[in-house]
Amino acid sequence: MKRLLIPGTLVALILLAALAAPLLGLPDPVRQDIAHRLAGPMEGSPLGRDEFGRDVFSRLIWGARTSLGVAFASALIAGVIGTAFGLIGGWFRGLGELLTVRSMDVILCFPPVLLALLVVTLMGPGAGTLILVLSVLYLPGFARVTYAEVLSARSHDYVEAVRALGAPAPRILLRTVLPNVAGPVLVQLSLAVASAVVLESGLSFLGLGVVPPAPSWGLMIRGARATMEQAPMLLFWPCAVLTLTILAMNLLCDALRDAVDPRTGGTRSRLRARDRLLPGLLPAAKPAPDTVLAVRGLTVEIDTPRGPIRPVQDVSFDVRAGETLAIVGESGSGKSVTTTALMGLLPSVARIAAGEAWLGGTELLRLPEEGMRRLRGGAMSMVFQDPMSSLNPVHRTGDQVAEAILAHRPISRAEAWRQAEALFRRVGIADPERRMRAFPHEMSGGMKQRVMIAMALANRPKLLICDEPTTALDVTVQAQILDLLAELRRDTGTAIIFITHSLGVVAEIADRVAVMYAGQIVEQGSVAEVFQAPLHPYTRALLAAVPEGDTPPAGIPGIVPPPHAFPEGCRFAPRCAHARPKCSAGALPLEEAGPGRDVRCARWQELACRSEEVPA
Amino acid sequence: MSAALIEAKNLSKTFPGKGMFRKSRPVQAVRGIDVSVARAEAVGVVGESGSGKSTLGRLMLGLMPATAGSVTVDGRPLSDFTGSEWRRLRQRLQIVFQDPYGSLDPRRRIGSQIADGIRLHGRGEAGEQVTALLNRVGLEAAHAQRFPHEFSGGQRQRIGIARALSTAPDFLVADEPVSALDVSIQAQVIQLLADLRRDLGLAMLFISHDLPVVAQLCDRVIVMYLGRVMEEGPARPVFHRPVHPYTRALLSATPRLDAARRKERILLKGDPPSPADPPSGCVFRTRCQHAVEACAQAVPELAPFGGDGRRVACIRAAEIG
Ligand SMILES: Nc1ncnc2c1ncn2[C@@H]1O[C@H](COP(=O)(O)OP(=O)(O)O)[C@@H](O)[C@H]1O
Ligand code: SF4
Ligand code: SF4
Ligand SMILES: [Mg+2]
Numbered sequence: 001m002k003r004l005l006i007p008g009t010l011v012a013l014i015l016l017a018a019l020a021a022p023l024l025g026l027p028d029p030v031r032q033d034i035a036h037r038l039a040g041p042m043e044g045s046p047l048g049r050d051e052f053g054r055d056v057f058s059r060l061i062w063g064a065r066t067s068l069g070v071a072f073a074s075a076l077i078a079g080v081i082g083t084a085f086g087l088i089g090g091w092f093r094g095l096g097e098l099l100t101v102r103s104m105d106v107i108l109c110f111p112p113v114l115l116a117l118l119v120v121t122l123m124g125p126g127a128g129t130l131i132l133v134l135s136v137l138y139l140p141g142f143a144r145v146t147y148a149e150v151l152s153a154r155s156h157d158y159v160e161a162v163r164a165l166g167a168p169a170p171r172i173l174l175r176t177v178l179p180n181v182a183g184p185v186l187v188q189l190s191l192a193v194a195s196a197v198v199l200e201s202g203l204s205f206l207g208l209g210v211v212p213p214a215p216s217w218g219l220m221i222r223g224a225r226a227t228m229e230q231a232p233m234l235l236f237w238p239c240a241v242l243t244l245t246i247l248a249m250n251l252l253c254d255a256l257r258d259a260v261d262p263r264t265g266g267t268r269s270r271l272r273a274r275d276r277l278l279p280g281l282l283p284a285a286k287p288a289p290d291t292v293l294a295v296r297g298l299t300v301e302i303d304t305p306r307g308p309i310r311p312v313q314d315v316s317f318d319v320r321a322g323e324t325l326a327i328v329g330e331s332g333s334g335k336s337v338t339t340t341a342l343m344g345l346l347p348s349v350a351r352i353a354a355g356e357a358w359l360g361g362t363e364l365l366r367l368p369e370e371g372m373r374r375l376r377g378g379a380m381s382m383v384f385q386d387p388m389s390s391l392n393p394v395h396r397t398g399d400q401v402a403e404a405i406l407a408h409r410p411i412s413r414a415e416a417w418r419q420a421e422a423l424f425r426r427v428g429i430a431d432p433e434r435r436m437r438a439f440p441h442e443m444s445g446g447m448k449q450r451v452m453i454a455m456a457l458a459n460r461p462k463l464l465i466c467d468e469p470t471t472a473l474d475v476t477v478q479a480q481i482l483d484l485l486a487e488l489r490r491d492t493g494t495a496i497i498f499i500t501h502s503l504g505v506v507a508e509i510a511d512r513v514a515v516m517y518a519g520q521i522v523e524q525g526s527v528a529e530v531f532q533a534p535l536h537p538y539t540r541a542l543l544a545a546v547p548e549g550d551t552p553p554a555g556i557p558g559i560v561p562p563p564h565a566f567p568e569g570c571r572f573a574p575r576c577a578h579a580r581p582k583c584s585a586g587a588l589p590l591e592e593a594g595p596g597r598d599v600r601c602a603r604w605q606e607l608a609c610r611s612e613e614v615p616a
Numbered sequence: 617m618s619a620a621l622i623e624a625k626n627l628s629k630t631f632p633g634k635g636m637f638r639k640s641r642p643v644q645a646v647r648g649i650d651v652s653v654a655r656a657e658a659v660g661v662v663g664e665s666g667s668g669k670s671t672l673g674r675l676m677l678g679l680m681p682a683t684a685g686s687v688t689v690d691g692r693p694l695s696d697f698t699g700s701e702w703r704r705l706r707q708r709l710q711i712v713f714q715d716p717y718g719s720l721d722p723r724r725r726i727g728s729q730i731a732d733g734i735r736l737h738g739r740g741e742a743g744e745q746v747t748a749l750l751n752r753v754g755l756e757a758a759h760a761q762r763f764p765h766e767f768s769g770g771q772r773q774r775i776g777i778a779r780a781l782s783t784a785p786d787f788l789v790a791d792e793p794v795s796a797l798d799v800s801i802q803a804q805v806i807q808l809l810a811d812l813r814r815d816l817g818l819a820m821l822f823i824s825h826d827l828p829v830v831a832q833l834c835d836r837v838i839v840m841y842l843g844r845v846m847e848e849g850p851a852r853p854v855f856h857r858p859v860h861p862y863t864r865a866l867l868s869a870t871p872r873l874d875a876a877r878r879k880e881r882i883l884l885k886g887d888p889p890s891p892a893d894p895p896s897g898c899v900f901r902t903r904c905q906h907a908v909e910a911c912a913q914a915v916p917e918l919a920p921f922g923g924d925g926r927r928v929a930c931i932r933a934a935e936i937g
Contacts, residue, residue, distance in 0.1 A: 157719035158729075161776070164679060165733045165783060166706030179723045330798040331769070430886075444887040474664035475825065476884045479869035483883060501798055504871025531873060545803040546873055547828040555804030559768045 004259055007251035014245055018064035026058035030213040038231045050220070050234055051227050052213075060237055063215040068245070070127055070210075071196035074134030079189050082139045086146025086181075087173045090154065101147045104140035112137050112199065113206070120208050130200060130209045137199075138192045145188045149181035156180075183257040190253030194246040201242060217242055292462050292495040293319045293342070293380075298355035298365070300341050302563075309563035310353065312337045313519045316590070319463065322489060324496040326506040326527070328542075329516035332560045335499045338516075339465050341365070343382055344372035359463065378408045381456035383449070385468040390452060391440040397451045398424070398436025404458040423454040428484055446477035450484070457488065465497045470505065482509050503546050507531060512596070515539050518560055518571035521590060525597035535599040535608055538572045570602060578603055620652035620688075621819050622676060622709075622787050627651075627685035629671050633892070641892040645671040647843040648685065651821070653787065658813055658820040660830030660851055662866070663840035666891055669823045672840070673789040676821060677709045689787075707737050710780035714792035716772035720764040726775050727760025733782030749778040753808060770801035777808065781816075788812075789821045794829065806833055827867055831855035839863045842891055842899040845918055849926030859921055859928050859937040862900045898930070906932050 017024075027044060033053030040048045047056040082104075089101035107115075116133045123129045153159055154177075162176050197217070203209035204218030205225075212219055217238040224234035300312040312334045319325045327335050340346050342357055342364055357364040359380060364372070376382075384390045392400060401420040402413065409416075417436075424432035427450040440448055449469060456464055466485065470478040486509060489496055498509060506513050506527060513531075514524040515538065523536040534540045538556075547553045558575040567573055569584035576583070583602045590600045601607070627649045633640040646668040653659050661669045674680050676687055678694045687694045689705060697705045713719035721729055730749055731742035739745070747757040753774040764772060773793055780788055790809060794802040810833055812818050824830050830837050830851060837851040839860065847860035858864045865882045884903045889895055895902050897912040904911070910931055921928040921937060928937070 157713040157715055158721040160679065161711065161713065161719055161779060162721075162732060164677060164706070164709070164711045165736055165779070166703050167732065167736055171736075175724075176721055180721065330800060446887050474888070475869045475871075476664060476865060477887060478871075479881070479883060482871075502871060503799065503873055507873050508871045542800060543873065545799040547803070547806070547826070547832045548873060552810075552832060553799075553803035553806065555802070555807055556800035557804070559770065559801070 003255040010248040021061045027055040029058045029062040029215045059215040063217045066216040070130050070200045074131045075192035077135040078138035082142025083146045085143040090147045090150025104143045134196050186257045290321045291318045295357045299353040301353035302350045311563045319495040322493040324510045326498045326510035326513045333516040334519040378459045380463040381461040382465045383469045404455045408459045427454045463495045467499045522600045535604045537576045621655045623652040624687045628683045630683045643892045653819045656817040658834040660834035660837040661823045667840040668843040707783035710785035712790045712793045716769040753778045787819045791823045842894045847928045853924045861904045
């Protein structure tokens with residue numbers, strides 16, 4: 001709302017001045033006074049007199065009436081009719097589309113001045129004619145913008161939902177579609193008003209608009225041009241108010257567009273974007289000699305308008321050569337932020353608040369960007385969930401893989417292409433020669449993910465980080481990709497960190513698992529142990545929520561708290577069936593519960609004894 | 617089983633090819649499908665993306681016209697309902713969508729979106745009913761004043777369900793309502809749908825790509841591939857002992873907690889063919905490990921198999937079943 005204040009006030013002042021012109025006791029804007037022709041500022045005429053000795057200030061204000069009146073009237077008329085056309089054309093398609101939107105294209109074929117000349121010849125010049133000409137000119141813009149927006153709104157489920165509720169078309173258009181296309185229409189309105197002010201000036205300047213001696217900004221500019229050399233300020237004033245008005249209008253419409261969108265209510269959307277980038281982990285032990293990556297106490301802090309948040313806190317884990325560590329957790333638990341931090345790809349608002357991460361002898365968290373760049377795609381590489389957005393749509397897939405090789409190794413292009421072909425074959429793409437010449441959009445989702453894996457493997461990484469690489473794929477294709485990853489790991493000894501929210505996938509692919517909740521690792525250990533005998537109530541609840549066919553799955557009540565509302569002490573306490581006051585007394589450490597087994601729960605020992613007595 | 621509430625016969629939908637000059641081939645999204653759903657019955661539809669599940673759901677709701685075949689409600693074809701009768705029918709058939717983010721109007725308070733169904737059909741004072749609906753799906757009265765972006769995915773899905781319930785429907789199409797949710801939240805929503813079915817006698821077409829979820833919630837299941845039914849029958853038996861090679865492959869590809877419960881893994885080759893260019897004969901034959909020459913000759917009939925009310929479309933079902 002604050003953003004509305006300044007442009008709103010400005011536009012209101014301009015409009016008010018124009019509306020109040022008769023009340024301001026200004027000198028008559030058309031009374032000539034040849035004696036004071038081109039006079040400078042003088043008593044009663046703060047801006048001086050024009051070429052006929054008329055008061056410039058008064059003409060500016062009265063001129064605003066004409067100029068703005070014409071501009072607003074024509075923009076509004078065009079806006080209302082054009083939007084209605086666009087709504088009808090976009091909703092009903094077919095004949096409606098032909099009559100409303102396609103017919104507009106005819107107007108676009110006319111040069112504006114020609115159209116104006118035509119109408120002026122027919123109707124004679126004047127403000128009414130101008131409004132008509134301008135409305136017709138702006139009609140197609142509104143119709144097309146609305147039409148395009150309606151087409152995209154139509155495809156949204158929420159529009160389908162009101163149809164399913166049985167709402168009649170006019171109601172759907174007014175209540176559901178219109179508010180959602182209002183943003184672009186408002187922008188179009190600001191553009192139309194601004195350009196109508198300019199066009200009014202232009203047409204009046206050409207003698208096709210407002211008829212002298214009535215004041216308008218266009219006429220003032222026209223008049224001032226003749227005496228530009230003697231009295232340059234005469235040109236300056238109307239141009240200045242013109243510019244100011246247009247600027248204020250544009251600002252206002254931008255602010256209005258944001259204000260009508262309930263989603264831009266401050267910090268919320270920014271937090272959400274960040275929420276999606278979360279992860280966390282935990283253990284603590286001397287890294288074994290074959291450890292590829294050792295993370296200790298990783299804590300990520302992000303500044304937000306509500307104060308700093310820590311979406312990842314005190315995450316520690318090891319990954320050994322040839323091992324797959326799965327990081328599992330609900331959305332918003334901090335999985336992706338963890339890996340983004342390790343890859344040095346945190347957004348600029350985020351920083352590493354504590355911790356270290358050793359990849360062999362290199363500490364990643366404090367490595368300068370240049371060093372990180374050499375590691376990324378080299379010693380460690382990453383495969384993302386959405387292969388489409390990670391592959392460049394305008395380059396052939398083969399070139400992209402070859403490029404990935406060339407970025408790290410000084411070999412010839414031909415050699416890189418040859419190696420890329422071997423990689424394509426390696427990841428199970430049939431007919432690699434042909435596939436390498438294909439663009440990403442010519443490939444299926446599974447095939448693109450294979451290309452991403454080929455690219456990630458291009459420089460024989462020691463560590464491969466996969467962030468939900470199969471979530472967007474069908475299960476039969478997911479099974480193929482999981483199989484491929486398992487085989488690659490076996491053959492190359494690459495360590496894999498596999499992020500997923502699916503416990504089934506964890507069981508399928510991982511040796512060890514770290515369960516994350518609200519930015520922390522709450523339990524970790526070998527998959528067999530953790531799944532057979534979970535220690536943390538959250539792990540137990542997660543396992544019980546998986547539908548396996550016979551016992552009905554049990555949901556976990558409530559939701560993962562957002563980072564600015566993490567509870568004191570155990571973060572799972574509000575949803576935990578075993579919570580006691582001591583759980584929330586203070587920060588809980590990740591305790592070692594056995595070799596390679598850690599848990600973060602104040603009551604894990606009590607609860608473990610109990611579940612031994614009463615097998616669940 | 618009682619008489620069908622809603623029944624589709626030989627239902628087909630072909631989307632015309634796109635492009636003005638060089639038209640792409642038409643997409644045969646749904647090809648000659650029969651489904652019937654009785655009152656309070658839940659029928660699951662399983663298949664990979666592009667198999668025509670969503671199209672089938674929309675056809676059954678009359679949200680898009682069928683290319684061939686018919687849908688009847690209480691024995692009357694949808695095309696019979698016109699004017700005010702059509703509006704009354706709309707109340708009875710509702711839908712819940714997959715995407716919890718795209719299915720609510722971002723610009724309107726959720727109370728007003730839920731009230732739509734009540735007001736549109738003149739079902740009385742909205743305020744109290746909105747509160748009751750919110751409570752019914754596990755939300756609070758105060759939530760009515762909030763905008764969709766203030767809710768989590770699972771909460772939005774509950775709101776979508778409340779909106780669908782606002783017209784007091786007796787048939788609900790749930791199009792992958794839990795696919796976008798975390799497991800812990802998935803289970804909550806499945807439980808809610810099961811409760812609604814029990815308490816309100818709601819009939820349901822539950823669309824999913826997840827066979828275990830369907831086995832959990834549904835009485836019967838239909839397995840689709842490229843617009844056709846591959847196997848159909850009581851949900852649990854199909855889940856525990858799938859017969860059609862595609863159902864088997866689908867189940868064996870589904871990640872399970874207990875890897876031992878998965879029978880030998882059948883890894884399908886390649887991707888599903890495009891519905892614009894489906895294989896002749898059995899549509900699954902290009903990925904089927906049992907395919908023989910005869911499979912390309914004719915479309916296998918969906919024929920009864922075994923004694924548990926199951927039907928299977930595979931010429932080799934008897935050999936391999
Ligand atoms: N409005 C449409 N226009 C053209 N093709 C469509 C349309 N809707 C669906 N299709 C196509 O029909 C096929 C089946 O789609 P759909 O019913 O959405 O499958 P599912 O829900 O099983 O993923 C797909 O190939 C899809 O691209
Ligand atoms: S610490 Fe307490 S509240 Fe937290 S998981 Fe353990 S028992 Fe539950
Ligand atoms: S008909 Fe042939 S190709 Fe089709 S599923 Fe049966 S065996 Fe496989
Ligand atoms: Mg679908």
